[in-house]
Amino acid sequence: MPIVSSYRFHTGVSAFFDMATSDARALLPEHLEPIEVTHQRSVLSVTAFLFDDSVVGPYTELMFSVVVPPMVAQWGKHAKAGFFPFLAATSSEEARRIKGERFHFPYHEESIDAQFIETDARLRIRVFGAGDPILDLSVTPGAWETTTHLLQGFMMNGEERLRTTLQISGDYTVHEEEAGEMMLFPHQITSGILTQEVSPQPFREHWFKNGTEVFHQLETI
Amino acid sequence: MSERTKETSATAVDIESAAPGTEGRRVDVDGTTEMIEQARPEALEYDYTNFYFGAGDDAFALLEPFDDWWEEVQPAGYYLYELPLHSAPGTRVDVKDTKTGDIRRGLVNFASYNYLGLSYRPEVKEAIKEAADTYGGGSSGSPILSGTTALHRRFAREIADFKGKEDALIFPTGYSANVGTIAGLMRSGDLIVADQYAHASIVDGMILSKAKSRFFRHNRPDDLERKLSGFEGKKLVIIEGVYSMDGDLPPLAEIVEICRRHGARLMIDEAHSAFVFGETGKGVTEHLGLDEEVDIHLGTFSKSLGGQGGYIAGSRRLVNYLRGFSRSRFFSCALSPVIVAGLRKALELAREEPELRERLWENVAYMRQLLGEAEVPTGDSESQVIPIMVRDDARIFSMAEEIFREGVFINPVKYPAVGKHKSRFRMSISAAHSREELEEGAEKIVKVLRRYEICP
Numbered sequence: 001m002p003i004v005s006s007y008r009f010h011t012g013v014s015a016f017f018d019m020a021t022s023d024a025r026a027l028l029p030e031h032l033e034p035i036e037v038t039h040q041r042s043v044l045s046v047t048a049f050l051f052d053d054s055v056v057g058p059y060t061e062l063m064f065s066v067v068v069p070p071m072v073a074q075w076g077k078h079a080k081a082g083f084f085p086f087l088a089a090t091s092s093e094e095a096r097r098i099k100g101e102r103f104h105f106p107y108h109e110e111s112i113d114a115q116f117i118e119t120d121a122r123l124r125i126r127v128f129g130a131g132d133p134i135l136d137l138s139v140t141p142g143a144w145e146t147t148t149h150l151l152q153g154f155m156m157n158g159e160e161r162l163r164t165t166l167q168i169s170g171d172y173t174v175h176e177e178e179a180g181e182m183m184l185f186p187h188q189i190t191s192g193i194l195t196q197e198v199s200p201q202p203f204r205e206h207w208f209k210n211g212t213e214v215f216h217q218l219e220t221i
Numbered sequence: 222m223s224e225r226t227k228e229t230s231a232t233a234v235d236i237e238s239a240a241p242g243t244e245g246r247r248v249d250v251d252g253t254t255e256m257i258e259q260a261r262p263e264a265l266e267y268d269y270t271n272f273y274f275g276a277g278d279d280a281f282a283l284l285e286p287f288d289d290w291w292e293e294v295q296p297a298g299y300y301l302y303e304l305p306l307h308s309a310p311g312t313r314v315d316v317k318d319t320k321t322g323d324i325r326r327g328l329v330n331f332a333s334y335n336y337l338g339l340s341y342r343p344e345v346k347e348a349i350k351e352a353a354d355t356y357g358g359g360s361s362g363s364p365i366l367s368g369t370t371a372l373h374r375r376f377a378r379e380i381a382d383f384k385g386k387e388d389a390l391i392f393p394t395g396y397s398a399n400v401g402t403i404a405g406l407m408r409s410g411d412l413i414v415a416d417q418y419a420h421a422s423i424v425d426g427m428i429l430s431k432a433k434s435r436f437f438r439h440n441r442p443d444d445l446e447r448k449l450s451g452f453e454g455k456k457l458v459i460i461e462g463v464y465s466m467d468g469d470l471p472p473l474a475e476i477v478e479i480c481r482r483h484g485a486r487l488m489i490d491e492a493h494s495a496f497v498f499g500e501t502g503k504g505v506t507e508h509l510g511l512d513e514e515v516d517i518h519l520g521t522f523s524k525s526l527g528g529q530g531g532y533i534a535g536s537r538r539l540v541n542y543l544r545g546f547s548r549s550r551f552f553s554c555a556l557s558p559v560i561v562a563g564l565r566k567a568l569e570l571a572r573e574e575p576e577l578r579e580r581l582w583e584n585v586a587y588m589r590q591l592l593g594e595a596e597v598p599t600g601d602s603e604s605q606v607i608p609i610m611v612r613d614d615a616r617i618f619s620m621a622e623e624i625f626r627e628g629v630f631i632n633p634v635k636y637p638a639v640g641k642h643k644s645r646f647r648m649s650i651s652a653a654h655s656r657e658e659l660e661e662g663a664e665k666i667v668k669v670l671r672r673y674e675i676c677p
Contacts, residue, residue: 033274038417039427039434069274072286078271142642143613147266176640178438204641 004102004164005215008053011116012168012211013125013139015180015202016067019044023196024066027086029156031221032068037203043067044198045083046137046182048125049213050116051095059092060114062127062135063105064190070152071163071221079165082152089129089189103164103218104155108189123207133185139205142175155218162218170211180205264293265615270637296320298618301625301633309341310527312654314630328630329662331648336497336605337577338653339567340527352562360555364391365544368555376561379568380532384495384503384518388540389532391561393553395492395521396422398531401547402488402519403459404429411455414448416440416471418464420490432457439464442475449483456485462494462505466639466647468602470494470505477514488517493606496525496571497578522560526567530556581605581652584659588650591663596676600645608634609646609666611675617644620673627665 016037024034024042034042047063064087070079089108090096096107110129117124127135148169155162180202184190272287291299300319307315307324310333315326339345352372362368373391381389392398403426407413411432415423418439427434433452437445449456458480460471471489480487491504495518499507504520506512517539522530533543544550571577585605592599598610611617614635621633624646635644646666650659670676 035274038436039424041436070271072272072274072283078267078286080266080271145615175642177642 002217003214004217005055005099007049007051007213007215009170009208009211009213010050010052011118011123012047012049012170012208012213013123013137014045014047014206015137015139015182016204016206017044017046017182017198017202018042019066019198020196027066028068028084029154029161031161032066032084032154035067035069046135046202048114048116048127048137050114051213054095055098056092056094059090059095060112060116061088061090061095062112062114063088068154079150079152081149082154084154087189089127089134103153103215104157104162112189129187129189132187134187134189135185136181136183138181139202139207140175140177140179141173141207142177142205144171144173146170147172153215154221161221163221164218165216167214167216168208168211169214171209172206172211174204174206176204178203264290265297265618267294268635268637298621298633301618301621304630310335311341312338312651312658316625316630318625325625325628328625328628329658329665331629331631331646331650331662333651334493334524334649335527335651335653336493336525336581336649337527337567337571338651339525339570339577340563342567342570344570345527345563345566348566349559349563352559356558356562358559359557362555363551363553364555365551370555370558370561372558372561372565373555376565376568377532379565381534383501383568383572384534385512386518386534387537389534390540390543390547390550391556392531392533392547392550393556394529395519395523395531396425397549397553398519398521398533399423399490400426400429401549401551402517402533402543403427403457404548405543405546406430407432407455407457411457412449412452413457413459414445414485415459416461416464418466419459419461420465420492423459423461423490427459440469440472442472442479445476446479446483449479449485456483457488458485459488459490462489462491462498463604463606465493465606466634466645467600467608468604468606469600470509470603473505473509473511473514477511481514486516487514488519489515491518491520492531493524493604495520496568497581497605502571502575502578522564522567526564526571528564528567529560530564577652581650584652584654585650587656588648588659588663591659592667595663595667595670597667597670598676605650607648607650609648609670609675611644611646611670611673612642613673613675614642614644616673617646620669620675621646623669623672624666627669629662629665631662631666 018037018041021034021040021042037043045065045067049061052058063085065083065085068082068084070082072078085105088105089112091111099105100107113128115126123139125137151166153164153166178201182200272283305317312330313327314330315324316328317324360368377389377391399422407430409431413427413432414435414437416439417436435448437448495504496502498505506515518534520532522528600608600610617633617635631646634647
């Protein structure tokens with residue numbers, strides 16, 4: 001499958017929270033099923049990336065996804081996880097225009113600002129829209145390793161069902177110590193997307209550094 | 222991938238990378254270097270969760286990719302599960318190494334639940350033989366039809382008496398006890414709140430009941446309170462006496478208080494704590510002085526009594542209702558009378574020999590001391606279940622393999638059974654372990670853990 005886009009990032013975070021399965025189902029198209037972490041609780045992924053090299057130069061991106069099962073082929077080519085992004089926002093109008101056209105990610109029309117504040121023990125990400133706070137997310141590291149993850153992203157273009165394979169490589173840490181935290185503020189971007197409680201603590205914290213995110217060409221499924 | 226080569230070697234411990242082009246490592250055991258081939262690293266990053274869903278309309282679509290993956294990872298560590306024992310689950314066991322075909326004899330056993338060492342006691346075996354002569358092998362029917370024998374009736378009364386409750390109901394397994402009790406009692410529109418570390422049988426019971434299900438953070442009463450708040454209707458809270466992967470106990474007094482305040486019934490699964498905790502062995506509820514505050518007492522016979530089956534104990538009305546509504550019992554064959562006879566004798570021994578519990582707790586304390594002196598991390602365990610916290614998902618199978626070859630039978634536990642980076646060995650201590658066995662087992666485990674720098 002040809003590579004469409006490659007983005008180099010300084011920092012990337014994906015924090016997993018449990019959310020009501022009824023909310024997850026409401027966000028997903030008919031052909032996708034949410035993964036349940038426990039009965040009636042599915043997985044909300046909150047992803048934030050600080051890209052330092054791309055076709056549009058450096059920018060930041062925030063993305064909310066429901067975690068879904070990847071589609072299995074031969075296991076060796078099998079993605080570790082699947083995502084259905086239902087809300088995205090970036091600091092760059094050009095970045096969201098390009099990614100929107102190529103991948104049909106559901107971008108919020110207005111730009112955001114994101115601060116990545118890193119200390120030894122914690123990474124704090126503060127996201128603002130027109131000066132108003134949207135999200136404050138903290139994650140913590142476990143053991144670091146260098147790795148490559150193969151993932152699948154699922155999108156819709158009208159009634160068309162689409163899938164892309166993406167590969168994230170770089171320094172990586174993951175754990176389930178519930179040491180992170182997220183605060184969502186009332187904002188146009190986040191309002192109304194979830195009707196029930198989302199845990200304020202991520203049950204799994206992924207943190208990437210100094211890597212690349214590579215998107216493969218979209219497929220119709 | 223499963224082939225193994227042997228070559229002679231110096232006796233020094235030697236772990237090194239395999240030759241280029243192969244994935245593997247060499248492990249020196251008793252002067253023989255065993256070349257253990259490894260799966261590709263990416264193969265071990267996958268687990269069962271990756272093969273749960275799949276695209277396509279064929280119900281068998283996942284079989285081939287799972288099989289391909291399994292072929293690669295099974296010899297790299299997954300083979301360590303379901304190894305066949307060639308002996309009783311005593312303090313030492315003979316275990317077939319399915320990778321080599323060898324039977325490894327006399328391994329110190331920390332993998333069995335036989336906490337009081339009752340399953341192979343001569344008195345138990347004799348009772349089983351007598352019952353086999355009288356009743357034959359099986360009960361040949363559902364407990365509500367033809368499967369109940371006089372032994373079943375007596376045993377249920379004995380369990381109720383032991384637990385100090387009005388009545389008890391016997392189930393064919395602990396799994397069916399949880400599923401049948403929860404789904405038998407709760408309905409669509411009700412609320413069940415369970416600890417997030419609750420056993421799979423509790424979760425499956427919640428699913429089958431169709432009630433609204435919530436999980437509170439492990440041992441966090443404040444989160445339980447939040448999950449109960451605002452709900453009007455029937456409520457059931459479910460906790461465990463000893464959590465099987467961590468060996469810790471629930472904060473029962475706080476949970477009881479919250480349940481009472483919210484009008485919720487409280488159920489405790491004492492699978493790992495009944496017959497060992499408390500002055501008379503009733504369980505953690507007795508140990509914490511709150512036995513009468515819990516509404517449903519559930520347990521199993523496969524752990525401390527060394528047999529098989531499960532039970533609930535409580536009020537006469539509770540048992541009477543569940544006798545009619547526990548589908549997992551209703552539609553299963555009753556426990557074999559042979560098993561029941563062994564359980565009756567095991568219960569009798571557990572009641573008559575409180576020194577078994579004393580010895581168990583002495584052994585637990587001694588093992589804690591041995592592991593503590595070696596600075597082995599053991600988490601928050603307060604029980605005979607001691608987790609050895611390795612926290613290395615990538616290397617736990619390698620450690621497990623080396624511990625197995627050193628002469629210790631103990632189960633590795635990794636994601637998804639526990640969280641990411643929470644890999645561990647689950648050590649089960651028995652009253653039957655001798656001091657020498659505890660020392661030998663600890664020494665061999667520590668020797669391997671040191672190689673991996675899990676302890677200094």
